[in-house]
Amino acid sequence: MSTLLVKNARLLVTMDDKRREILGGGLFIEDGFVKQVGVGSDLPEKADETLDLTNHLVIPGLINTHHHFYQTLTRVNPEAQNANLFNWLKTLYPIWARMTPDDIYISTKTALAELALSGCTTASDHLYLFPNGSRLDDEIIAGQEMGVRLHASRGSMSLGESKGGLPPDSVVDDEDDILRDSQRLIETYHNGQPGSMTQIVLAPCSPFSVTGELMKRSAELARHFNVHLHTHLAETQDEEQFCQQQFGYRPVAYMQSVDWVGHDVWFAHSVHVNKEEIGVYAQSGCGVAHCPSSNMRLASGIAPILELLDAGVNVGIGVDGSSSNDSSHLLAETRQAMLLARVRAGVEGASLSGSDALFMTARDALELATIGGAAVLGRKDIGSLEVGKCADFAAYDLNKIDFAGALQDPLAALLFCNPVKVDVNMVNGKFVVKDGELQTLDLPTHIEKHNQAAARLYKG
Numbered sequence: 001m002s003t004l005l006v007k008n009a010r011l012l013v014t015m016d017d018k019r020r021e022i023l024g025g026g027l028f029i030e031d032g033f034v035k036q037v038g039v040g041s042d043l044p045e046k047a048d049e050t051l052d053l054t055n056h057l058v059i060p061g062l063i064n065t066h067h068h069f070y071q072t073l074t075r076v077n078p079e080a081q082n083a084n085l086f087n088w089l090k091t092l093y094p095i096w097a098r099m100t101p102d103d104i105y106i107s108t109k110t111a112l113a114e115l116a117l118s119g120c121t122t123a124s125d126h127l128y129l130f131p132n133g134s135r136l137d138d139e140i141i142a143g144q145e146m147g148v149r150l151h152a153s154r155g156s157m158s159l160g161e162s163k164g165g166l167p168p169d170s171v172v173d174d175e176d177d178i179l180r181d182s183q184r185l186i187e188t189y190h191n192g193q194p195g196s197m198t199q200i201v202l203a204p205c206s207p208f209s210v211t212g213e214l215m216k217r218s219a220e221l222a223r224h225f226n227v228h229l230h231t232h233l234a235e236t237q238d239e240e241q242f243c244q245q246q247f248g249y250r251p252v253a254y255m256q257s258v259d260w261v262g263h264d265v266w267f268a269h270s271v272h273v274n275k276e277e278i279g280v281y282a283q284s285g286c287g288v289a290h291c292p293s294s295n296m297r298l299a300s301g302i303a304p305i306l307e308l309l310d311a312g313v314n315v316g317i318g319v320d321g322s323s324s325n326d327s328s329h330l331l332a333e334t335r336q337a338m339l340l341a342r343v344r345a346g347v348e349g350a351s352l353s354g355s356d357a358l359f360m361t362a363r364d365a366l367e368l369a370t371i372g373g374a375a376v377l378g379r380k381d382i383g384s385l386e387v388g389k390c391a392d393f394a395a396y397d398l399n400k401i402d403f404a405g406a407l408q409d410p411l412a413a414l415l416f417c418n419p420v421k422v423d424v425n426m427v428n429g430k431f432v433v434k435d436g437e438l439q440t441l442d443l444p445t446h447i448e449k450h451n452q453a454a455a456r457l458y459k460g
Contacts, residue, residue, distance in 0.1 A: 001030065001031055001373070002030070002031060002048050002049075002429070003029065003030050003032075003044075003047035003048045003049070004027075004028075004035060004047055004048065004049045004050075004051060004181065004391070004429055005026065005027075005028055005029075005043060005044065005046070005047035005049070005050045005051070005271065006027040006028075006029065006050075006051045006053060006058070006393075007026040007027050007040055007043065007050065007051070007052055007053070008024060008026065008040065008052050008053055008054040009022075009024065009025045009026060009053045009054075009056050009057070009058040009395070010024075010053075010054070010055050010056055010057060011023060011025065011057050011058070011185075011397055011410045011411060012025025012027070012037075012359035012385065013057070013058065013059045013060070013366070013385075014037060014060070014149045014385045014386060015059070015060050015366070015367065015370045015371050015383065015384040015385065015386070016037075016384045016386040019294065019363070020037075021411060022037075022038065022039060022040050023039075024169070024254070025037070025038065025058065026038065026039065026040060026042075026043050026053075027037055027043075027058075027261045027385060027393070028043045028044055029047075029081060029391040029429045030089040030165070030426035030429075031429070032195060032390060032391050032429040032430070032454065033388065033389065033390060033391055033429070034385060034386060034387055034388065034389050034390070036387065037385055037386060037387060042138075046109065051424070053395050053424070054309060055397065055399050056395040056396060056397055056398060056423065056424070057395065057396045057398055057411065057413075057414060058385075058393055058394070058395045058396055059119070059366065059370070059393065059394055059395075059396075059411075059414070060370045060371075060382075060383055060385050060392065060393055060394075061119065061120065061121025061370075061385050061392035061393055061394055061425070061426075061427065061450065062118070062119045062120045062121065062122075062317075062330045062331065062334070062369045062370060062373070062383065062394060063120070063122045063123075063287035063316060063317075063369060063370060063372075063373025063374055063376075063377065063382065063383060064115055064120050064122065064123040064124060064317065064318060064328075064373070065124050065266065065268075065287075065316035065317060065318045065373050065376045065377060066124060066230075066249025066268040066289035066318025066320055066332050067115075067123060067124065067125045067126065067318060067319055067320065067321065067322075068125065068127070068128075068289055068320070068321030068322070068323070069104075069107050069108045069111035069112070069125045069127070069139060069322075069329065070096065070099060070103065070104055070107045070111075070127060070128055071107075071321035071322040071323035072107045072110045072111050072114075072322040072328065072450070073099070073103060073106075073322070073450070073453060073454045073457055074095055074096070074323045074454065074457065075105050075322050075323055075326045076326055077091065077095070077323065079091045080092055080323070081275045082109075084236065084238070084298055084299055084300070084348045085226060085235060085236045085238065085239075085298045085300060085324075086166060086236070086238050088218060088298060088323075088324065088411055089166060089167070089455075090166070092323060093167055093168055094168070094170075095458065096131070096457075097128055097129070097131050097170050097171050097455075097459065098131065098132070098457050099129075099131050099132065099134060099457065100131075100132050100133070100134065100270060101126045101132070101133055101134045101135065101138045101391055102138075102453070103134070103453050103457070104127070104134050104135075104138035104139055104142075105138045105139070105141065105142045106141045106142075106446070106449055106450050106453050107450070107453070108125070108138070108143060108146075109142050109145070109146055109441060109446060109450075110143035110446065110447075110450045111125070111246055111322060111328050112143060112146040112148045112150075113122075113146070113438055113441055113443060113446070114140070114322075114328035114329060115148065115319070115328050115329075115330055116146070116148055116326070116422070116425050116432045116433055117329075117421045117422055117433060117438065118328070118329040118330045118331045118332065118419070118421065118422060119330060119331050119394035119396070119422040119424070119425060120148065120330040120394075120425075121148060121149060121382070121392035121393070121394065121425060121426075121427045121432075122148070122149035122150075122151070122373070122374075122377070122379075122382055122392065122427075123143075123148055123149070123151070124150075124151035124153065124201065124230070124270070124289075124318075124377060125137055125139060125150065125151070125152060125153060126139070126153040126155050126203050126205075126230060127152070127153065127154070127155050127392075127442055128153075128157055128203065128204075128205040128209075129155070129157060129167075129171045130173065131170075133277065135179075135181075136152055136154050136185055136200075137185075137188075137189075139455055140152050140189055140198060143198070144197065144198065146432070146440050146441065147428075147430060147432045147439075147440045148427055148432060149168075149196075149197050149339060149392070149427060149428075150197065150198050150199075151196075151199045151200075151201055151228075151377055151380070152184045152185075152189070152198065152199070152200055152201065153200075153201040153202070153203035153230050153329060154178075154181065154185050154200060154201065154202055154208060155203040155204065155205050155236075156173060156175075156178040156182075156201060156203070156204050156205060156214065156218075157171060157172045157173065157204075157205045157209040157210060157211050158172050158173060158174070158175045158178060158204075158209075158210050158211055158214050159172065159210050159211050160172040160393070161216040163211075163323050164246060165209050165210075166207055166209055166242075167209050172209070175211070175213065175214045175217070177355065178214065178218075179214075179217055179221060181226055182202050182218065182221055183221060183225075185200050186190075186200045186219060186221075186227055187225075187226045190224065190225070190227055192227075194380075194381040194390075195365055195381055195390055195428065197428070199227070199228075199377075200227055200287075201222075201227060201229065201230050202218045202221060202222040202227060202228075202230075203229065203230040203231055204218050204231055205231065205232065206231060206232040206233075207233070207237070207242065207243050207246075207247070208220040208239060208242045208243075208246075211395050212247065212254075212257070212258050212375060215231075215258040215259075215260055216258050216259055219259045219260055220259075221395075222264065223264065223324065225263075225450055226264075228258060228264050228265070228266070228378055229264055229265045229266075230265070230266055230267070230268070230289075230337075231260070231267060231268070232267070232268045232269060233251050233252070233255060233267035233268065233269060233270060234251045234252065234267070234269060234270045234271055234272045234273050234277075235268070235269035235270075235271055235272075235295075235300055236271070236272070236298070236300045236301070237272060237301075239251060239272075240272055245363055248279060250277070251272075252273060252277040252280055252281075253277075255267075256280065257454070260269050260413070261280060261281075261285075261286055261380070262284050262285055262286065263284070263285030263286075264286075264378065265284075265286045265287070265318075266287030266288060266289060266314075266338065266376045266377070267286060267287070267288055267289070268288075268289045268318060268320070269288075269289070269290075269291060269294075269300070269303060269358060269374055270288045270290075270303055270306040270308070271295055271301040271302065271303045273304065273308075274303060275307075277446060278304070278307055278308055278311045278313065281308065281311070281313045281324060282311040282312045282313050282393050285314075286313070287313065287314040287315065287316065287375065287376035287377075288303070288305075288308055288313060288315045288316070288376070289315075289316050289317070289318035289376060290303055290305050290315055290316065290317055290318065290368065291317075291318045291319065291320035291325070291333075292325070292333065292336045292337045293319070293320065293324075293332075293333055293336050294319075294320035294321065294324040294325045295340075296340070297324050297325060297326070298324055302340055302343065302344045303346075303347060304344070305337065305341050305344075305368075306341055306344070306345070306360065307405060309364075314372060314375040314376050315372050315376065316368060316369070316372045316373030316374075316375070316377070317330065317333050317334050317368050317369045317372070317373060318333070319333045329419055330369065331369075331414070331419045331420070331422075332419035334365050334366065334368065334369040334415065335365065335416075335419055336416050337360070337365055337368060337369075338345055338360045338361070338362060338364070338365035341359070341360035342359055342360060345359055345360075351446055352369070360400075361412075362409075362411060362412040362414070362415035362416060363411065365410075365415050366411065366414075366415065370383045370384065371383040371384055372455070390427075390428060391426060391427075391428060392426065392427050392428065393424075393425075393426055394422045394424065394425050395422065395423055395424035395425075396414060396422060396423055397423045398410055400420060402417050402418050402420050403417055403420075409430075421436060422436070423435065423436050
């Protein structure tokens with residue numbers, strides 16, 4: 001048994017049912033789980049290790065609900081900087097087709113390093129192409145070495161250009177092979193127990209890259225093994241037109257036709273959904289990963305996040321692929337979600353009416369990135385700092401110049417002020433970041449390897 005005492009935080013934000021914000025707060029942690037929460041007098045005086053976080057803001061670890069780690073290798077591609085989704089994909093597919101297993105391994109560590117330094121403790125990734133012998137195992141092994149909780153999505157593409165899909169035939173796979181590998185991964189790696197560090201998700205890529213048959217068979221397999229389902233949906237108007245032409249449905253109705261609605265399903269984006277479709281999400285329990293930077297970068301639109309939340313839909317934050325965001329900073333993405341929701345409110349006329357009812361607050365945004373993300377991923381053991389939950393938290397030093405003049409509300413300062421790197425990131429009671437430095441990766445050496453891999457991909 002190992003114990004850790006965290007004490008003297010300037011402000012400890014619990015995100016529990018009472019949304020407590022505790023001045024001078026602390027935690028008592030035992031074997032990776034929170035055993036006590038409170039001020040100093042509420043906690044034991046001694047532990048195996050003590051962490052003094054005077055002048056720090058402590059929050060539950062941030063949860064990333066949608067990413068493509070491998071895309072850290074192709075950021076800011078000159079040919080794709082000013083393209084919409086479909087053209088962006090067509091530009092990058094041939095480059096991604098050159099990736100090797102080592103590229104998957106390296107890019108996973110890069111993405112997780114960025115995420116960890118922003119305060120992320122749990123990340124869901126969507127890997128949907130496997131060129132040159134690559135496997136999801138390459139990502140999982142890298143994730144285990146980094147010490148961040150990983151929801152590894154076994155993505156897939158089976159509908160190539162020759163069959164009416166968007167991706168070139170060179171990056172699609174046989175559907176029977178996809179399903180066999182999906183089952184292998186679940187049986188090898190998935191752990192559904194509280195505190196698990198690795199979970200497997202089944203994630204056919206999108207309506208324009210897989211068949212309806214693969215969607216149905218993936219749903220059957222996932223439900224047999226009690227794992228979650230994930231895909232991109234309603235991201236762009238091009239996708240909406242594709243679904244209507246190819247299947248005779250709008251995207252959400254198409255999901256209903258292939259048994260892809262339920263509490264075990266979450267969709268990335270959901271930018272182009274109407275009131276009735278939001279009702280389908282709410283009634284069936286589908287979740288949404290909101291990726292504001294990517295939606296802006298690709299000119300996809302503004303997702304109706306406040307409308308989704310008002311309807312009772314679970315919503316989390318996703319940084320999305322690092323080629324359509326060009327960053328994996330989850331705190332920055334949370335800030336972006338808050339600000340973009342306000343832009344939408346202004347467009348809808350809320351600001352003109354003098355009402356702030358549709359303004360997302362800093363606390364609302366932090367909820368999306370913590371307990372909201374946990375709900376989207378179907379986890380009850382993370383997302384808040386309370387007794388019985390995982391000891392996953394991030395701490396930010398409030399003495400930094402970024403927070404000068406903003407300490408009257410430290411929590412709001414974290415979202416309103418310029419996003420900063422974390423000073424402490426702890427997962428399962430273990431340091432991933434300490435004193436602002438990664439503990440699980442030699443970052444300078446790794447960056448050199450990553451840049452060499454990226455340069456090789458571009459050379460062809």
